[in-house]
Amino acid sequence: MQKTLHLRTMLSGTDCESKFLWPSAGELFDLRIMQTNGGVSLKEDPTAKRKVAFTTFPGLEVTATNLGVTSSVVAYKAVVKLYPQFG
Numbered sequence: 001m002q003k004t005l006h007l008r009t010m011l012s013g014t015d016c017e018s019k020f021l022w023p024s025a026g027e028l029f030d031l032r033i034m035q036t037n038g039g040v041s042l043k044e045d046p047t048a049k050r051k052v053a054f055t056t057f058p059g060l061e062v063t064a065t066n067l068g069v070t071s072s073v074v075a076y077k078a079v080v081k082l083y084p085q086f087g
Contacts, residue, residue: 024055025053
């Protein structure tokens, strides 16, 4: 939590924009912006279609423009708990 807030504070004096990522309950799990180990068996494919039960910690996305080219990167992935998958 401290690292995320520190990074966001450091970016406040730059041309970079940042936003917290807070996935909603029921949203499909997206490995690109989320991470989890809760609710997923180690024998299962963690990228299979699963839904978010709740977010335990937000992620942070940073957007910067350099020489007219805008790019975004997920600096920290949101930590989520997934609904168990049955059957």
